[in-house]
Amino acid sequence: MQDNRTGTGWTFAYVTMLFFIWGAVTAVNDILIPAVKAIFSLTDTESFLTQFAFFMAYGIVSLPAAAIMGRLGAANSIIAALATMILGCLLMPLATFVRAYPLVLVGLFVIASGITLLQVAANPLSASLGKPERSHFRLVLSQAFNSLGTVVAPILAAQTLLQGGLFDGGPVTEAKIAYSLGRIDIAYIFIAVVIGILALFLYRVRHRITAAAPSVEAGTSIASAFSSPWALAGALSIFVYVGAEVTIGSTMVNFLEQPDVLAVTAVKAGSLVSLYWLGAMIGRFVGSGLLYKLPAGPLLTGAASVAALLCLTISQITGPAAGILAISVGLFNSIMFPVIFSLTIERSSASSSATSGLLCMAIVGGALVPLIFAQVADASGSRFTAFFVPMICYGIIGLFGWRAARSPVTQSDLAEVSPH
Secondary structure, three states, rough: OOOOOOOOOHHHHHHHHHHHHHHHHHHHHHHHHHHHHHHHOOOOOOOHHHHHHHHHHHHHHHHHHHHHHHHHHHHHHHHHHHHHHHHHHHHHHHHHHOHHHHHHHHHHHHHHHHHHHHHHHHHHHHHHHHOHHHHHHHHHHHHHHHHHHHHHHHHHHHHHOOOOOHOOOOOOHHHHHHHHHHHHHHHHHHHHHHHHHHHHHHHOOOHHHHHHOOOOOOOOOOOHHHOOOOHHHHHHHHHHHHHHHHHHHHHHHHHHHOOOOOOHHHHHHHHHHHHHHHHHHHHHHHHHHHHHOHHHHHHHHHHHHHHHHHHHHHHOOOOOHHHHHHHHHHHHHHHHHHHHHHHHHOOOOOHHHHHHHHHHHHHHHHHHHHHHHHHHHHHHHHHHHOOOOHHHHHHHOOOOOOHHHHHOOOHHHHHHHOOO
């Protein structure tokens, strides 16, 4: 029998580009928030509805995405996901034409729905495109490109969305509003074109993708995961982790440009957001090395404790130090998602697929926690005070890591969750 995994180098490269694309598109939200805040004269809470609309897709679309994946297969699901993302991007020029912020939110939800389906299809596919013994390397490499997307996108988006128009200072005029709206059009039309080109390449290799894709497990329901305390604890930790990470990234531009922090322009602050995500990318590689020598539970507790301490310190100080500490949180975010995920899978009494499904749905925390942060900021009149919200989130994660460290996994437990 012919090995379906031969000659898949280019196919893997195209699939890895998917990780880069959805990382980049997600990171653009951090720059979009201050843009729509200025254009539509929004409060912090109203502007953070962008993240609410985006990350709610994970809670709503995860189950339908799994069903679509089972019906269409990996290749067609990826094409459908990219087409959905393009549709969402093209809703943005319509939203700016009618100047309707709710339509911007609809566009973001559509884009995120496509990304949700993309993640369901692309994660297992990346691991399967090549020799089985190198599957972990391929998935880590793909995830590294996802992190690269989160680093590059804020720099480009800041130059596009926060340059000129309303961000030049002075009185608000109709011409400035129109110019800033037009920059949103440019950004999302460009994203749609890039996604379209990638979709064409992937369409050409769809047969290779179909041949290499792992079989989809039938009859899996996340309902069984709700009976596992560890699955529920892991889902809570994923919920607050994604919520905290997104919250800090989302507030970064407006936080750094404050006179009592860095007092920089919106463009400069937007570019500095990349350092937050760069820390996460560097930490991911460093953390991988540390996990060879240190147990995962204590390492997670240590990272979460430092992140919580940074947030506490930010809430109590002002000046450049507060900005530097906010950016530094990204470094300690880096290992949290994969470690929480693996610790939960190892200990959950539910099946790996059911537990994974629940953990993916918990990403909806990126929709809700930022809104809590924004409401605290609006109510208190201080973004410094609002950093208590991510501090509490990291405290919960630290407790999860501490509890996992006190509940070691036996060899029989590992055998049950092993794919082999």
